[in-house]
Amino acid sequence: MTRDLVLRILGKLLIPFVVLFALYVQFHGDFGPGGGFQAGVITAAAVIFYAIIYGLPAARKFAPDWIIESMVATGVLIYGGVGVFGILLGGNYLDYFVLAHDSVHGQERGIFWVEVGVAITVSGVMLKIFYMFAGRQRDRDAE
């Protein structure tokens, strides 16, 4: 944990906006630049920022390993699940137009959930890799 007052205060001020920006990138990706991948990376960056300033244990308390690890798989399952849902509703795998009464709404719904899946997997993987690297350092220091 760093004792630097400026960093701690600035981090506290900025991290909410980083998360808000990630949400904006996620849900505004249909209209502007961005989408699931970018939003996932930005979310992971917010948590990594927190971990760098307040220390890894604090970040692990906020986003424990089991959540991160299940996020890694959950995203892919959501993406694949959208495809299976399409089959169940009478289309082909990853057909979106069957997801709602109107084919355009179906497309929008399909794209929305697919992007959610991408964001969850990407942020999970990024955070997990960071935890792995940073955690090793802490272990070695303890020796």
Next chain:
Amino acid sequence: MTLLTMMAVVTVAIVVQRNLFAVVVFGSIYSFLMATALVALDAVDVAMTEASVGAGMSTVLLLAALHLTRGQEVKPLQRPLLPLLVAAVIGATLVYGTLGLPAFSDPQAAIHTHVVPRYLLESLRETGVPNVVTSVLASYRGYDTLGETTVVFTAGAGVIALLRRRRGEGQKR
């Protein structure tokens, strides 16, 4: 042009520099320049990815990895003549390959006449999503994106499998 010159300068600096911390920082600067170049090319989505992944995430991961190793690049044991030759040959082949590409921003190029007109003209009507990049990625090319997500998942699973501390490993030492 200014951007490309700056990128070339940074590349040379990366090659010359022996301090790995400086190399990582230069790599981050290179990514930011690349992101700026992509903005100049109107590829905002890619620029965003480059800035967040290339400049942000990779830098953090490389710095974390650097903490575990030494900060200086070791001198190579023998003169790297063979790798230099291989790199030169591959580079020349790639340059030769670019000669076959259509001219930059040629509207008659094959990629602009095949499916691109449909994506650009019909995407809003068919998917209701104004950002064509999103509709192509998530809908028209949904399978590709599923594959990419699986690749990301596999990368994460690989890192977990390689770096996870096994139970009891701590007590052995």
